[in-house]
Amino acid sequence: METSGRVEQYKLDNGLRLVTAPASTGQVASVNLWYGVGSRHEVPGRTGFAHLFEHLMFQGSGNVTKGEHFDVVERLGGDINASTSTDRTNYYETVPTHALDSVLWLEADRLATLREGMTQEVLDNQRDVVKNERRQRYDNQPYGTALERILRLAYPEGHPYHHSTIGSMADLDAADLDYVKSFHKAHYGPDNCVLTIVSDLESADVLARVEKYFGAIPARDFIPETPDPTLRAPLGGPVRDSVTETVPAAGVFIGFRVPAYGEREHDVAQLAAAVLGQGQGSRLYRSLVVDRPIAADDGGGSADILPFRYTDSLLLVNMLAREGVAGDVLEQAIREEVAKLTSGITDEELDRARAVLEREHLHSIASPSGLADSIGSCTQLLGDPELAYTWPERWADVTAEEVRAAAERLLVDDNMLVVRFDPESETAAETLQVEAEADAAANAPQG
């Protein structure tokens, strides 16, 4: 891999990895911490805990009161947030450059002393907040439970990717203060963190500041065992989950296991997904939204990859049916389009797919916070920060034949899962009607 000198990498004695990179506009510093802990580390009965813990990281630490972290960054006009996935938890702030030290101090304080600030009261409060987050994103949202259903089908019971990051209401209820503290001790050490700083400061200056605030925080004294993500058997598809509930239209979600994020075959699958369903030049859009048209217009975003680093990723296709179109009709049509990929794709389609993916990548690194996030990802998951800049090159030499061959191997029925949502009212009404007629016929007086 060519090194362009765009980034500098350091490792502190306590194991913390620091990456610095220049920002394209002045006077800002983006700070991004990727901790190597996600929902894949959760054990049965504790699902949702990594994410609940992310909330608790904003609730005060040894020298910071509840709400203060947000307050400091917001009054700088900064951006601040965090997110949890299967593979990692990240925390990020973008602030005017003069506030970089403040942010580093806040991050260091919660890394070193969160356990001292934690109380039952904030745990109870944030548990309620997360349960409302679950209601807002999953339970009160049409198709909101799709992802949970997909994961349940894609990975066997007991596998660390079998459950979603939001977790279950019962497990959230079971979280207690001791477990919060032990979770912090087990996963939040400088040796489990990649810190990325995008700014217009010299990297030596940035390093000195990071040394000052993080240098004395000790590494973890033990490293917990990570649940084994090995998949011991193929999917054995097609497997399906059919749901009838209050949704405005039939919804089809189809998934296939594809290689893990970071592998070349993953990049090939990414191109297959783009040919299939990214952009308005994609096959599913042309065929099912424009030509037939039986699917709702999603602007060209019907296929993508849910990337996992430590187990098979999932290529997912999702479309909603037009009014009067049965779920079966849409599902059949999508499966036919997917199957057609095995007959090959044109070079023109491949070029378009590359251009769409490249634009998306450029867009993701166009802001200092996006660049910091991408660097953090490439460093922690793949050990190479430069990939944040050069990622589109990974698609450059993939051939149309490779995409076709990948489709033939991966996008097949025995590697397929289907989650289907069908609206309650019509089906229920129709079924009742049919049953009533059947009953009437059965009860009719005989001759």
Added chain:
Amino acid sequence: MQQTRPDLGAPASFTFPKPQRVSVGGGTVVAIDVPGQQLASLRLVHPFGGAVEPLDAMGVSALTSEALEDGPDGNSSLAPALERYGAEWISRVNWDGFITGLDAPTSRLGDAVRLFADAVRRPALTADDVVRRREQLLERFWLDASSASTLAMRSLGGQLFTGRYATPLAGGPVKLADITPETVARFHADSIASVAGTLVVVGDLANVDLEELGRIVFGDAAPTPERQVSAPAPPPGELPRVLIVDRPGSVQSALVIAHRAPSRSQVDLPRAEGVSDVLGGMFTSRLNMELRERLGYTYGAGSRFDLRRDSGVFFMSTQVEAGTTAHSVTSSLEQINKLRDGGVTEDELASVRESNTVGLPVTYSTARAMAGALVDMVVHDLPDDYVDRNRAGYEKLTAEDLNGAAVEYLRPEEAVAVVVGDADTLREPLAKTGVGPVEVRSPESLWS
């Protein structure tokens, strides 16, 4: 050993980059050079949005905006053609603007812009395409409205306004059905194709010829005419009041409490937005601290102004666990009243002043964000140094300014609370709050 908390240094002074202006034919190019920014943002602004649509053509702008995506060759051919240049087509309508544009790598900007100009000036707009887009939009309306928060926001217009604003921007599920391909073609010819508009360009402009861009995009189109504005009237009905939009079985309620506000040009922005920041503009604002961080009723609560050329709306919004709906309504109103009665704290004043001044380098750290500011300036006739003037307004803000703004701009006695949730369980507790009369409607009855 932990370090002691560092002192904040002095912020560097920030000045919004002065845009270059180039007049070409009937139009103007407004541009900011950001060296190193590979992804350029280009926006063509026609300052006519949904607000000026005639009542018998509500939704024509939104439908035209969609239909432009079919391109000069029709049949949804534009986006795929642009995708080959790595360019993303942007087309959106708001109440005051019809905005088209591209985000494209600067290296491919020239080719992409030729295609863009054809798409805006010479689209095919075939009857088949327009009808297909219209049917999709109509269905999309209900797909989107199946989300409780979207339904709540769309229900608001009819509670605060008569005339155009009473119907959602895209025309609603009934009015839009009446728009014909001929109406779209006429609107496009009169308001878009023949009107130059203003072209905003932000990115690394080292190899970009702005005059040439202007020539390609404006062609021989005429200068943009002045727009007349007049404030719309409110609908009848007692205030404050509660509207429940029935969504049976909802485990959460989407809640929007809103009232009318003056227009953008009538509002003293730092005072108005400053007081909204205190109430609900930030994570640490009062509504979020109360409803989320103290009571645990919600994942988040906030407030803001939606200020248009001829009028405005102030609203607070949240989604709360169903059983806490009535208390969430009264708690929210209580927070507004408390702010009006007791005023802001010194700490809140400092927070408003600082976040809107020292944070500007963060706000404008992407080409997209700078382009957004320029579009705002075009739509609302703001001067080039508008960002700096606004910053100066925040710098001199006092507690008295914000306290006065709370009384002037926050009007709970004129509010409508729209609640999207399970009417059977919500009606009684909401009636008991004594906020005002409670009406229950089905979503389907709102836009007949």
